[in-house]
Amino acid sequence: MKIEHLNTFIIEFFESQGCEVKVVEEHLIDIKLNKELDIALMNRPFYWHYMDKLGKQGEPMSLYLYTGDKREELNREWIHFGSPRLHQLFNYIQTKSKVSILYEQTDGNSQTALYPWLIMNCKIKIIGKQSKDIVGSYGLHLLNGMMCQNMMKQLQERTLQRIMTDYSFTISPIITPTSGFHRLFHYIENQIIQDDLTWATKSQDAYDEEVSLINHFYEQQSDIGIEWYNNELEKLEERLKPRVDVSIINAGIFYLTNDFQPS
Known part of the structure; x- marks a missing residue:
């Protein structure tokens, strides 16, 4: 795959x-x-x-x-x-605009450190015999490298704003956002590979079977040109060849208090 x-x-x-x-x-x-x-x-x-x-x-x-x-x-x-x-x-x-910078609201009465997280919402498209779309939300702590799923759901109880509350201050990231995107893509890829890949096996089997039929038909019909053959293979690959596409919907750097501990 x-x-x-x-x-x-x-x-x-x-x-x-x-x-x-x-x-x-x-x-x-x-x-x-x-x-x-x-x-x-x-x-x-x-x-x-x-x-x-x-x-x-x-x-x-x-x-x-x-x-x-x-x-x-x-x-x-x-x-x-x-x-x-x-x-x-x-x-x-x-x-x-695809990338936002937000700060967690604090009480504004005491010095509070805010720690950087890279948050990425993405669309995972499973393509094969049975295709489906999955929307995922992932987070990466830009200091210690912790990664987690369902990030937006876990942030629902927290108030985020575009301007820092008084007496709050940010901690500079160790991991760059560019490296962070790279890590998140690999995290998602590894999750998919470790998941049940029965769908991919079935799609590949169906694809191989259809290719055999096209090859047999092409060999038997001398009046059919190579252009038809290549077009049929291209359409078949688009429809049945198992693959996964991951694309970014939006992303952001969220500065959160240290008591945020994702499950």
């Missing part, structure tokens, strides 16, 4: 920002940037300054990405966990 969370994250991120995204084939993604993301990602401020000075619209650049597991000899940028480009995207997200 392959977990395509990075592929899905990149596609959904750029589409949500209004960029034109084209999936050429598996792990090959073409992205036409808009002006805002060109400025944020492509490091050419003088170009846009010059265009603005001339009153011209300017032409954003494109990204040609490869998201596979290992380096291929392709004329593309390899984006993976740990790559500078992915760090750029996470840093950009932290400054935009």
Whole structure:
């Protein structure tokens, strides 16, 4: 089973920002940037300054990405966990609306330390013979690395606000948000792998059976072209090939009092 969370994250991120995204084939993604993301990602401020000075619209650049597991000899940028480009995207997200910074309300009468948690709400899409969507909420303590599930439910009894209460102060994180996202993705991946994978086995068996039928039909029908064959295999893989996509709905850095102990 392959977990395509990075592929899905990149596609959904750029589409949500209004960029034109084209999936050429598996792990090959073409992205036409808009002006805002060109400025944020492509490091050419003088170009846009010059265009603005001339009153011209300017032409954003494109990204040609490869998201596979290992380096291929392709004329593309390899984006993976740990790559500078992915760090750029996470840093950009932290400054935009998808990421909130909230503080737990305190009594305002005494010095109170607030500890940083990275909270991520995500959609886990199980794809196969029987597909389903799961919405999950996960938390990572950015000092000690503790991870937990159902984070938003566990925070229901706490009052969170955008401004710190008087006499509260924050503790600086040891784990960076970029590293935190990486840890949470692996945490979710490991959970899925350790879960009951009967659905994946059944989906793979159904997929293999359908491939055999298509192969047999293709071999018997000499008038059917390779284009039909490839299209049928592509549709079959989309429908039955077992996989899991994980995508971020929203995320935030929540500063909580030390008495918060998730179950």
